[in-house]
Amino acid sequence: xxxxxxxxxxxxxxxxxAMLAGPAHAASGWGLLNMPEGVTELSKKIYDLxxxxxxxxxxxxxxxxxxxxxxxxxxxxxxxxxxxxxxVHSTRAEIIWTLIPVVILVAMSVPSARxxxxxxxxxxxxxxxKVTAYQWKWQYQYLGTDVGYFSTLARDSNSARQLQSxxxxxxVPNYLLDVDRPLVVPAGTKVRLLLTAQDVIHAWxxxxxxxxxxxxxxxxxxxxxxxxxxxxxxxxxxxxELCGRDHGFMPIVVDVLSKADFEAWLAAQKAVVKQAAVAxxxxxxx
Amino acid sequence: MATHAxxxxxxxxxxxxxxxxxxxFSTNHKDIGTMYLxxxxxxxxxxxxxxLIIRAELFQPGLQFVDPQFxxxxxAMHALVMIFGAIMPAWVGLANxxxxxxxxxxxxxxxxxxxxxxxxxxxxxxxxxxxxFVPGGAPAxxxxxxxxxxxxxxxxxxxxxxxxxxxGISSVLGAINVVVTIMNMRAPGMNLLKMPMFVWTWLxxxxxxxxxxxxxxxxxxxxxxxxxxGTSFFAASGGGDPVMFQHIFWFxxxxxxxxxxxxxxxxxxxxxxxxxxxxxxxxxxxxxxxxAIGFLSFIVWAHHMFTVGMPLAGQLFFMLATxxxxxxxxxxxxxxCATMTRGSLSxxxxxxxALAFLFLFTIGGFSGLMLAIVPADFQYQDSYFVVAxxxxxxxxxSLFAIxxxxxxxxxxxxxxxxxxxxxxxxxxxxxxxxxVLFFPQHFLGLAGMPRRIPDYATQFxxxxxxxxxxxxxxxxxxxxLPYIIIKCVKSGAKAADRTWDGAHGxxxxxxxxxxxxxxxxxxxxxxxxxxxxx
Numbered sequence: 001x002x003x004x005x006x007x008x009x010x011x012x013x014x015x016x017x018a019m020l021a022g023p024a025h026a027a028s029g030w031g032l033l034n035m036p037e038g039v040t041e042l043s044k045k046i047y048d049l050x051x052x053x054x055x056x057x058x059x060x061x062x063x064x065x066x067x068x069x070x071x072x073x074x075x076x077x078x079x080x081x082x083x084x085x086x087x088v089h090s091t092r093a094e095i096i097w098t099l100i101p102v103v104i105l106v107a108m109s110v111p112s113a114r115x116x117x118x119x120x121x122x123x124x125x126x127x128x129x130k131v132t133a134y135q136w137k138w139q140y141q142y143l144g145t146d147v148g149y150f151s152t153l154a155r156d157s158n159s160a161r162q163l164q165s166x167x168x169x170x171x172v173p174n175y176l177l178d179v180d181r182p183l184v185v186p187a188g189t190k191v192r193l194l195l196t197a198q199d200v201i202h203a204w205x206x207x208x209x210x211x212x213x214x215x216x217x218x219x220x221x222x223x224x225x226x227x228x229x230x231x232x233x234x235x236x237x238x239x240x241e242l243c244g245r246d247h248g249f250m251p252i253v254v255d256v257l258s259k260a261d262f263e264a265w266l267a268a269q270k271a272v273v274k275q276a277a278v279a280x281x282x283x284x285x286x
Numbered sequence: 287m288a289t290h291a292x293x294x295x296x297x298x299x300x301x302x303x304x305x306x307x308x309x310x311f312s313t314n315h316k317d318i319g320t321m322y323l324x325x326x327x328x329x330x331x332x333x334x335x336x337x338l339i340i341r342a343e344l345f346q347p348g349l350q351f352v353d354p355q356f357x358x359x360x361x362a363m364h365a366l367v368m369i370f371g372a373i374m375p376a377w378v379g380l381a382n383x384x385x386x387x388x389x390x391x392x393x394x395x396x397x398x399x400x401x402x403x404x405x406x407x408x409x410x411x412x413x414x415x416x417x418x419f420v421p422g423g424a425p426a427x428x429x430x431x432x433x434x435x436x437x438x439x440x441x442x443x444x445x446x447x448x449x450x451x452x453x454g455i456s457s458v459l460g461a462i463n464v465v466v467t468i469m470n471m472r473a474p475g476m477n478l479l480k481m482p483m484f485v486w487t488w489l490x491x492x493x494x495x496x497x498x499x500x501x502x503x504x505x506x507x508x509x510x511x512x513x514x515x516g517t518s519f520f521a522a523s524g525g526g527d528p529v530m531f532q533h534i535f536w537f538x539x540x541x542x543x544x545x546x547x548x549x550x551x552x553x554x555x556x557x558x559x560x561x562x563x564x565x566x567x568x569x570x571x572x573x574x575x576x577x578a579i580g581f582l583s584f585i586v587w588a589h590h591m592f593t594v595g596m597p598l599a600g601q602l603f604f605m606l607a608t609x610x611x612x613x614x615x616x617x618x619x620x621x622x623c624a625t626m627t628r629g630s631l632s633x634x635x636x637x638x639x640a641l642a643f644l645f646l647f648t649i650g651g652f653s654g655l656m657l658a659i660v661p662a663d664f665q666y667q668d669s670y671f672v673v674a675x676x677x678x679x680x681x682x683x684s685l686f687a688i689x690x691x692x693x694x695x696x697x698x699x700x701x702x703x704x705x706x707x708x709x710x711x712x713x714x715x716x717x718x719x720x721x722v723l724f725f726p727q728h729f730l731g732l733a734g735m736p737r738r739i740p741d742y743a744t745q746f747x748x749x750x751x752x753x754x755x756x757x758x759x760x761x762x763x764x765x766x767l768p769y770i771i772i773k774c775v776k777s778g779a780k781a782a783d784r785t786w787d788g789a790h791g792x793x794x795x796x797x798x799x800x801x802x803x804x805x806x807x808x809x810x811x812x813x814x815x816x817x818x819x820x
Contacts, residue, residue: 029748032733035665042661050662057652064619064648071626072641075562083563083788084628094571097620098613105609108659113602115661120598161349161741169347169744176347177743200435201528203593203668207734211664214594216529217434218522221595240593240668240736242428244435245355248739 036207039231039256043210045115053108060104119211122224125192129183133195133202133215133239136246140183143194146277147269153249154178161249177236182253186262188229195221200244206237206252214241227256302802310405313397314802315382316699318404322379323692325407327768329371330685332415334761336364341757344750349741357740358426363418365429366446369546370453371411373680376688377549378403378460381488383699385464387793387800388482390473390809395466403459410452417442417449428738430539431506433520433531437513444514447506454499461495464488473792473808479573480818482791483566486573487552490580494541494548497584502538505531529594536587544583547679548576550647550687551618554640556791557694558622561637562629563788568621575614575621582611592663601660608658615651619644634786635709639690642682642717650678653728668738671731677724686716689767696771697785701799702778704770712770715763722756792817 037047075081132139134150141148153161157176160167169175185191195204195215204223205212213223237252257265302308302317312318339360343351352360382400386393394400417424422440425431436443468489472481481489508519509531518524520531551572559566566572588596588604596604622644631637653675657663666672689712697703726749731737735746742750784794795813796804809817 029745032745032749033729035732036734046661046665049659050656050665053656053659053662057655061648061652064623065645067623068626068641068644071623071629072631075626075629075631077563077630077632081630083630085564087567087624087628088565089568089570090624093624094568094617094621098617101613101616105612108655109606109609112605112659112661116601116605117598119661119664120601163349163353165348167348169741175744176741200438201432205668205734205736207665211661212593212667213664216522216594218526218528219595237734238736238739242358242432242435242668242738244438245353245358245426247358248354248736248741 038208038210039227039233039235040209040225041228042115042119042225043208045118046210049112049115052111056104056108122192122222125190125224127186127189128192128194129185130194130196131183131204131215133197133199133204133243133250135199135244136239136250138179138183138204138250138252142266142269145266145270146273147266149181151179151181151183151253153251154180157251158249174236176249177238177251177253179251179253182234182255184255184257184262184265185227186259187227187232187256188259189262190224190226192222192224195223201241202239202243202250203241204237204252205240206235206254208235209237209254212237212240229258232256232258232261311401313393313401315386315394315397315400315804316800316802318394318400319379319382319384320699321404322375322382322407325404326372326376326379326688329367329375329411330764333364333367333372334764336360336367338757338761340364341754343740344742345754346751347742347744347747352740354740355423355426358428358738359418359424361738362425362428363414366414366425367411368680369429369542370450371407371414373546373684373688374457375407377488377491377546378457380484380549380553380688380691380695381460381464384695384793385467385485385488386471387796387804388485388791389468389471389476390792390805390814391467391471392803392805394463395471396463399459399463403456403463406452406456406459410449410456413445413452414449417445420445430532430535431509432535433509433512433528436509437520444510447510450506451503454503457495458499461492461499464492465496468492473805473814475811475814476818479570480814482552482817483555483569483572483576484549484552487548487550487555487576490576491545491548494545494580494583498538498541498545501534502542505534505538508534529591532591532594533588536590537584539590540587541580541583543676543679544579546684548579550643550684551576553687553691553694554622554643557636557640557690558625558644560694560786560789561634561640562626562631564625564629565790566621567624567627568617571617572621575617578614579611582607582614586611589658589663592660593667605658605660609655612651612655619648619651630788634693635706635713636690636694636786638710638713638717639686639693642713643686643690646678646682646686646717646720650675650683653678666731668736669731670727670735670737673737674724674727674731677727681724682717682720689716692767692771694786695793696774697778697781698793698796698798698800700775700778701781701797702774703781703785704774704778708766708770708773712763712766715766716760719756719759719763723753723760724756726750726753726756790817 035047035050037044128143130141130143137150137152139150156172157178160169160172195213197215197217202215203212204215209225213221233256235254239247239250343357420441425439425442425446427436511517512519512521518526520526520528555566586604586608589608657666657675693709730746730749735742781798783797792809795817
């Protein structure tokens with residue numbers, strides 16, 4: 001038994017040390033042990049909540065596992081322990097170990113409810129993007145404009161992921177986490193996503209944004225995020241709800257630009273759309 | 287002892303039929319229990335092979351062995367086979383063997399029904415496993431069968447639903463039999479609060495089964511009519527709602543989780559007192575905690591689907607109700623700890639498995655508590671963190687309890703002792719590899735790896751490799767179990783009637799092996815009193 005305990009403890013300790021060391025371990029495999037703190041207002045609250053519950057569990061774990069280990073070590077028959085067969089019941093102890101967990105649960109649930117209420121507050125959003133999921137790609141439409149496009153798995157990942165392709169995934173940059181056209185959003189802006197799906201249920205998940213939401217045919221779901229102004233950059237995620245054969249191959253990439261860069265990007269996109277419309281309206285003369 | 291002599295005398299004229307008739311036409315609770323256990327063990331290795339195909343593909347990034355569609359079939363079938371084919375039949379097998387013996391009855395109350403409920407199973411699973419060979423392949427929409435994806439299934443789709451219906455009928459019949467047996471067949475003087483914990487946990491489990499298996503049947507029937515008869519219960523285009531399926535499914539699915547774990551609580555409550563040589567601490571609060579868990583299991587289902595978009599009040603309710611489950615579960619863990627405290631502990635194989643249960647199920651409980659926290663669940667949902675969580679409660683939880691129960695009662699069943707040294711090896715290999723297998727999956731999920739994917743980004747490669755190594759180690763270690771059992775049946779040394787010196791309960795008042803018709807006349811009040819020192 002002690003060996004299992006040691007194993008479990010060792011794993012927990014490794015986990016603890018890694019978590020104390022902080023979440024800054026970008027892409028290396030062994031160091032990826034914990035939830036990312038993320039780059040949005042909500043993701044940090046969610047991370048803090050996760051850590052709070054985790055430490056509660058560690059504290060309870062130290063008590064419970066400590067008790068178990070103590071009992072196993074101290075009351076061994078081989079060391080001459082004699083059973084006290086009269087010790088079968090204690091109303092007081094049982095009330096205590098019913099009430100203390102209740103108190104701990106209340107302590108956990110209050111901050112959890114608070115964060116949840118923040119998450120559900122989708123008022124005052126400044127930009128809305130409609131996200132439609134398909135087997136197996138994403139469509140992004142910037143509401144109020146004509147800008148919209150599909151986002152699919154990048155070509156080099158796609159050829160490397162074929163059965164026995166002979167391509168080493170390690171040689172493909174951002175293997176399975178790269179797309180042809182990323183979603184583009186501004187930092188420091190409350191962005192609302194309206195999620196739906198065309199065929200089966202999918203889920204839109206970028207861990208750095210703190211959460212995921214299902215995209216369900218026939219329903220429109222809502223989620224929002226606000227990336228810190230200082231955190232412009234590229235963030236990656238994946239479909240998180242089993243959606244058929246290529247569920248593992250519909251990544252999500254989000255480019256977070258500064259507000260000014262985003263406006264410029266959006267204007268350029270609008271111009272492209274307009275040009276295309278004009279081109280279509282005017283029959284080509286040969 | 288008079289009872290022993292009495293029972294032994296009956297042993298001589300068992301009148302048991304011989305050859306295949308003994309099994310096919312069996313109405314004997316022990317023979318049917320044995321068939322259930324052999325069936326469960328077979329399915330355990332079938333489902334285990336599927337798990338190893340999954341872990342082989344996930345050993346490295348890139349697709350090396352299987353097509354993604356077949357990979358999806360493996361994840362769906364692994365779950366269906368393990369839940370419905372291995373864990374649940376194993377519990378019914380143990381219930382069949384032990385409940386009549388533990389309550390002082392000669393057999394189950396409804397022996398022909400018992401025969402029927404077993405013999406449905408092989409056919410249900412022939413159909414289910416047959417889907418591997420039909421056009422379009424086996425079901426690949428997950429064991430949860432969410433529409434619309436499940437509706438895209440090929441020929442396997444109606445076969446899967448028919449198999450689930452059969453399997454559900456088998457479960458309901460088995461559960462009715464358990465309830466009727468416990469309510470009507472207890473020996474005089476064996477009142478409800480004298481019953482062993484295994485009987486208690488199974489009684490509550492049986493009620494859960496009767497309540498929720500028909501719900502599953504309803505849900506899959508609606509899927510069937512959506513697919514073939516033009517209804518649109520779950521099709522948005524026809525005014526239906528795909529999310530409604532999830533609500534119905536998990537109204538079955540969450541109690542189902544407890545169906546798989548409550549009897550494990552019962553087993554652990556039998557084993558720990560025996561090897562602590564001390565009665566179970568807080569017997570009555572154990573009973574009430576089990577009942578509380580059974581009740582709460584009906585009001586927490588939506589915690590499986592926090593990301594579908596529910597009203598705030600609904601999310602809060604399901605969060606709080608889910609957190610509440612940790613209170614009665616905590617009571618159980620504390621009671622087990624208190625049982626060991628001031629005991630006289632020894633570490634035979636059943637005790638080792640029970641202790642591993644205690645440690646590792648608690649870890650699964652912690653991750654369960656974390657998953658209850660809705661905002662955090664928005665990150666955990668459908669990631670490998672969830673996979674780690676439910677495997678911690680099902681493998682070192684339910685499965686270890688089943689293996690512990692087999693090592694606990696095997697000498698009583700066959701009258702021979704097994705190789706305890708080898709069983710101890712089995713324990714250590716299982717306990718170490720199960721952690722190598724599942725602990726890294728916590729890291730993978732938190733770092734952002736979704737579940738049910740056949741291939742992954744390269745930063746997940748290291749821990750996936752560790753997990754796969756653990757999987758193969760764990761899988762091959764399990765081959766020791768049938769080997770130990772067969773060796774015991776063939777050449778084990780004669781086992782004592784009271785195999786373990788600290789064991790209490792009516793089963794230890796019978797000779798080993800237990801006579802074909804367990805208690806032909808009810809045990810006397812004195813025997814019951816001796817057995818009831820829980």
